[in-house]
Amino acid sequence: MELVKKHAPITGEQLAEYLGVSRPTLRSDLSLLVMLGHLDAKPKVGYFLGNAYRASDEAMQRLSSLKVREVQGVPVNVPDSLSVHDAVITLFTENADTLLVVNENKGFAGIVTPKDLLKITLGNAGATSIPVSMVMTRYPNIVTLMQDDSVLDAIRKMSLHQVDCLPVIIPSDEQSPYPEIAGWVSKSNIIRLLADIAAAPDLGEQDL
Known part of the structure; x- marks a missing residue:
């Protein structure tokens, strides 16, 4: 995920080269990440971050900034x-x-x-x-x-x-x-906070 975040759009072949594995070895993992929404893929373009990953990344950034x-x-x-x-x-x-x-x-x-x-x-x-x-x-x-x-x-x-x-x-x-x-x-404070942060992306999407 960090490689995709840094180099997107990036092809499966390029990812395999960075990781030192063959393209077929990555195929099932990439398919699963696309299915879960953590990655998106465009033919002849490559992979880039999906909506699910961006939402979780934004949630972590928000949590990290709270005092x-x-x-x-x-x-x-x-x-x-x-x-x-x-x-x-x-x-x-x-x-x-x-x-x-x-x-x-x-x-x-x-x-x-x-x-x-x-x-x-x-x-x-x-x-x-x-x-x-x-x-x-x-x-x-x-x-x-x-x-x-x-x-x-x-x-x-x-x-x-x-x-x-x-x-x-x-x-x-x-x-x-x-x-x-x-x-x-x-x-209890922490549990409520995490629940609010987890719900925030869903609320944002409803407003769009």
């Missing part, structure tokens, strides 16, 4: 004094997978997940009154994003660290060691 600030959502923030009992209730009422914890100055202090809450409550009847500050993962031991990071960086971090959401922060200043929470990027 975190364009897709971040509004997080569920809770104070570090909130009890584990109330944190569990908040998870259910907000339908959230993660809670972002803020201190009394509204600085980002940590995160709490269902797994954190489960660990402290199993076999511990009095655990529900413990504040979330005792069970949270503390900043800076948390993978975070900045608003100008790319969405692709966010996807890579989620995959590498196997997390469902990443806090988006504004760096701290000299007055406070804790950053400000700007938002978060969750797997």
Whole structure:
């Protein structure tokens, strides 16, 4: 595909020569790519990129250009004094997978997940009154994003660290060691974004 993109229109013989294979070896592959719409072919002219490839290429370019600030959502923030009992209730009422914890100055202090809450409550009847500050993962031991990071960086971090959401922060200043929470990027954000990008070429074609 990269050869066709660079040299189009290009003949089957030229492609075979670039790849160091015979023309018959490529015939079935070229036919399949034409059938799928990734390539188009004109007799006595050669092969060039098809509509399906151009659409997917445009989608990838759009994804590559997006910044975190364009897709971040509004997080569920809770104070570090909130009890584990109330944190569990908040998870259910907000339908959230993660809670972002803020201190009394509204600085980002940590995160709490269902797994954190489960660990402290199993076999511990009095655990529900413990504040979330005792069970949270503390900043800076948390993978975070900045608003100008790319969405692709966010996807890579989620995959590498196997997390469902990443806090988006504004760096701290000299007055406070804790950053400000700007938002978060969750797997749900990413799934909706990819669905919108995938649907965009179809919507464009309907407008023509």
